[in-house]
Amino acid sequence: MLRGAGLRPTRQRLALARLLFAEGDRHVTARRLHEEAVASQVPVSLATVYNTLHQFTEAGLLRAVAVEGAKTYFDTNTSNHFHFFCEDSADLLDIDTSAIRIEGLPQAPDGKVISRVDVLVRLVDKDG
Numbered sequence: 001m002l003r004g005a006g007l008r009p010t011r012q013r014l015a016l017a018r019l020l021f022a023e024g025d026r027h028v029t030a031r032r033l034h035e036e037a038v039a040s041q042v043p044v045s046l047a048t049v050y051n052t053l054h055q056f057t058e059a060g061l062l063r064a065v066a067v068e069g070a071k072t073y074f075d076t077n078t079s080n081h082f083h084f085f086c087e088d089s090a091d092l093l094d095i096d097t098s099a100i101r102i103e104g105l106p107q108a109p110d111g112k113v114i115s116r117v118d119v120l121v122r123l124v125d126k127d128g
Helices: 011-021 030-039 046-058
Strands: 063-068 071-075 082-086 091-095 120-123
Touching: 011 030, 011 046, 030 046, 030 071, 046 063, 046 071
Parallel strands: 082 120
Antiparallel strands: 063 071, 082 091
């Protein structure tokens, strides 16, 4: 997978890729992946995790989803889809793409095309 994306399969990249892709689609922050790596006894710094996630994103293996300012989640599902963000738990969840219809997008300026549309629906607990 890494070679196919044009990335050299280093020990650290392979270990992080196993953690990211072994259990199907998921959303993860760099800090969470670093915690998982430490728990799995993968010797990697937080900076290396950040760099690797950005390299995987640039190679098309991940999709970055910006939620709040500097808070970014990395999504292993790179298809065009939308998200719920649970503000109380900080969980990011996929929305069924058939549940949303987008109409009336503006025309892109000359020389530009729309690459994708991001939809983030924020949720809070009813009782909170």
